Amino acid sequence: MGFLDFLRSILTPTVGGGSQYNSPQRVEVSRGGVPCTAPFCGQMTVVASHTLCHPCYKIANPDGPPPSRTRLEGYNRLIDISGVAPGGSEAELRSSLQAFGLDDYCINPLVSSPVFRSMMKW
Numbered sequence: 001m002g003f004l005d006f007l008r009s010i011l012t013p014t015v016g017g018g019s020q021y022n023s024p025q026r027v028e029v030s031r032g033g034v035p036c037t038a039p040f041c042g043q044m045t046v047v048a049s050h051t052l053c054h055p056c057y058k059i060a061n062p063d064g065p066p067p068s069r070t071r072l073e074g075y076n077r078l079i080d081i082s083g084v085a086p087g088g089s090e091a092e093l094r095s096s097l098q099a100f101g102l103d104d105y106c107i108n109p110l111v112s113s114p115v116f117r118s119m120m121k122w
Contacts (some may be wrong), residue, residue, distance in 0.1 A: 086121045
């Protein structure tokens with residue numbers, strides 16, 4: 001038995017307490033999913049705290065999940081740094097961020113972000 005086989009035999013759970021001469025069988029571990037709450041959907045959720053399965057979630061939320069708190073905080077910091085209030089012009093924001101030391105390759109993705117654009121009320 002090689003070293004990798006030894007590690008695999010230790011890390012792979014077996015059914016029936018098998019030995020090194022029996023081929024190990026993987027045990028399915030339940031993640032605690034519950035039935036999807038969408039009408040006429042029989043799929044299970046991935047996690048017990050979820051209420052919708054993945055396909056039903058994608059239908060209910062076509063834009064995807066909301067932005068994270070840290071992303072929103074970062075955008076707010078950049079808005080504060082620029083000194084341009086929401087509703088200000090894009091050119092004014094760009095020139096202010098360039099004066100702060102940011103290059104166009106940093107500013108372009110920021111300005112094209114739909115979340116940032118909605119925060120700036122553009």
